[in-house]
Amino acid sequence: MSAQPILAALRSFHCEHTPSKSRILALIDHREGPASLQAVLTCRQPELAQQAVGILHHAIRSSTDAWEPEPLEELCAQLPDAPASSLRSAATHALAGVWPVSSGTYLRWEQIADEVDEGRGEDSDAEVVTRALRTPADARLTDLQGLVIRLEVLREFHVHDQRAVLKAARSAGWEPLPDDDLKDDDPQDIVGAVMWLGDSDGEIEGADTVTDTCQGMKLRIGSGHEVADWSEEPVVADFGSGWRHKAVLRRGEPAKPPAEEKIPDFAVLFKAQPPHCEDPECEDERCQWQLTPRTADLLHTELCVLADQAYDDCEELGDRPVVPDEREGHWGVFTNLPKLTFAADLQWRRRFARAADDLAADLERGQWPEPTCTAEELALHLAIRDASDRGDEDHATGRHGRLPAHRDDYDFDMCSEIFFQDSDVLMLYSARFDGIEDPDGETNQYMGIGDLRASAWFEPFLNVTARAPHRGFRR
Numbered sequence: 001m002s003a004q005p006i007l008a009a010l011r012s013f014h015c016e017h018t019p020s021k022s023r024i025l026a027l028i029d030h031r032e033g034p035a036s037l038q039a040v041l042t043c044r045q046p047e048l049a050q051q052a053v054g055i056l057h058h059a060i061r062s063s064t065d066a067w068e069p070e071p072l073e074e075l076c077a078q079l080p081d082a083p084a085s086s087l088r089s090a091a092t093h094a095l096a097g098v099w100p101v102s103s104g105t106y107l108r109w110e111q112i113a114d115e116v117d118e119g120r121g122e123d124s125d126a127e128v129v130t131r132a133l134r135t136p137a138d139a140r141l142t143d144l145q146g147l148v149i150r151l152e153v154l155r156e157f158h159v160h161d162q163r164a165v166l167k168a169a170r171s172a173g174w175e176p177l178p179d180d181d182l183k184d185d186d187p188q189d190i191v192g193a194v195m196w197l198g199d200s201d202g203e204i205e206g207a208d209t210v211t212d213t214c215q216g217m218k219l220r221i222g223s224g225h226e227v228a229d230w231s232e233e234p235v236v237a238d239f240g241s242g243w244r245h246k247a248v249l250r251r252g253e254p255a256k257p258p259a260e261e262k263i264p265d266f267a268v269l270f271k272a273q274p275p276h277c278e279d280p281e282c283e284d285e286r287c288q289w290q291l292t293p294r295t296a297d298l299l300h301t302e303l304c305v306l307a308d309q310a311y312d313d314c315e316e317l318g319d320r321p322v323v324p325d326e327r328e329g330h331w332g333v334f335t336n337l338p339k340l341t342f343a344a345d346l347q348w349r350r351r352f353a354r355a356a357d358d359l360a361a362d363l364e365r366g367q368w369p370e371p372t373c374t375a376e377e378l379a380l381h382l383a384i385r386d387a388s389d390r391g392d393e394d395h396a397t398g399r400h401g402r403l404p405a406h407r408d409d410y411d412f413d414m415c416s417e418i419f420f421q422d423s424d425v426l427m428l429y430s431a432r433f434d435g436i437e438d439p440d441g442e443t444n445q446y447m448g449i450g451d452l453r454a455s456a457w458f459e460p461f462l463n464v465t466a467r468a469p470h471r472g473f474r475r
Contacts, residue, residue, distance in 0.1 A: 008106075009145070010099045013040065013056045013090075015049050022049035024056075026090065028099045029145050033107040038099060041086035043079060051075055052087055059094035067095055140230045141221055148219040148227060152237035156211035157194050157204060164206025169193035213239060217319060222455050223345050232469050238314065238350060263399070264300065266293040269366035272406045289414050292406040296363050298390065299415070302383040303360035303369075309333045310353035311475045319345045336382065338428035340437060341454045350473060351458050355379045357474050358467055369419060372464045375457040377425050381416070388412040421461070424449045 008028040014037070016023045024040040040056075043049055055072050072091055076084035093099050141148060159165055166188060174196040176182070176189035197204045215237070219225040228235045272292045275282075309332025322334050322342040334341070334349060341348075355375040362369045371377040388410070408414070416423075424447075427433040435441055437452035444450075451459070460466035 008099045008101045010097050013053045015053050017046050022046040024049055024052055026099055036106050040090045041083040043083050056090055056094050059091045141219055141227050149216055150219055151214055151216045153214045154239050155198055157207040158210050159207045161206035162190055165193050168205040169196050223348050224455050234470050236473050264364045266296045267403050270296045290408050291368055292408050293403040294409045297400055298387040299383055300360050300363045302386045303356045306383055307353045307356035314349045344454055354473050372460050372467055373458050374425055384412050384415050
């Protein structure tokens, strides 16, 4: 009985031309071994072979419902029966995205390891060779066929005997940094010694473990993830606030007060000019709409609140999908986003929280908030909505009430009109526009909307200055 073929992932099709014939080959990937080429068909006319490859590539990108078989049948009519039958079969596999590979026509990883081991003798390291072939040293996330799991480890040690730690590290083969690289606050490189000893799971002589925790996540291409060596942004881990701190808050015990935050002086940052006159049609610069101190203050407050609530939601949700009816009213932010974001992961949500912080930072520098990506656009829409929902009684109290008043105060309709290039992102809330986020969609292309899929929300707009990619996170 013949062995059951495996189903390999189908990547693409290629042509090989010789003076007498042309061959079509399928490039496939499978977990049993390295990528390989599989023969599809042979024909004598190179132009027909190229047409066939074009049709097969189209099949890979198409869904079964959208597939139009007419071009395939027209081409098959020009081929002999055998290659025509092979082409139809290849198109079926291309639509499914898989390719059946029979045993004996592909190479297994263990075969490579065995051959290397036999060729190099007792000193060979088959496992190292196999790992190098499976996971190239310069691979990006898209190059790796299996799952990529990121582990983030947090370990803290209380060094109660520096001499003992240094002695233990030297005994384990550690050498301190050269004198030129040592820092003034660590002249003996005690940090390096603890890092050296901390690689093992054993106890460190002269130090006690304070914290030892780990968290993991699956990297997803669709969520914009990348392996650390190729990442455009720094890899930042968030382990949340400490459980002892949370316990103190639950018991109502007084906690140490945080450092006093510096409140921006919006009266100076957005010094409003008195109107030139009361004529609404006046074109004098002083009569044009102004972002006033009170408006800027409310927007800044709402953006900071939005960011804090988003970070809080991140701690509660993690990578779990948002379920709107679950804990209704408890989520601060992510149930208010379009439903296409409900399956986003923790890193995506943290970046959304940072988007609100970035806009608040614009105001703190005395600049109008300028969205640089889709996520910032929606964060600003939410902040404007929340600011405009505040009652009049909130406007003239406390520090905010001491800011100078102006006739343009709280004109959030003008904020919505001026701060955005368009309001396309708001269409994601309407069931009428389901699918509008796809840049390949007919309506999307007709309206010139662009990519509104969740994975593209943090791509910088081309006509603005992008944020610094290594700015990190506030929390």
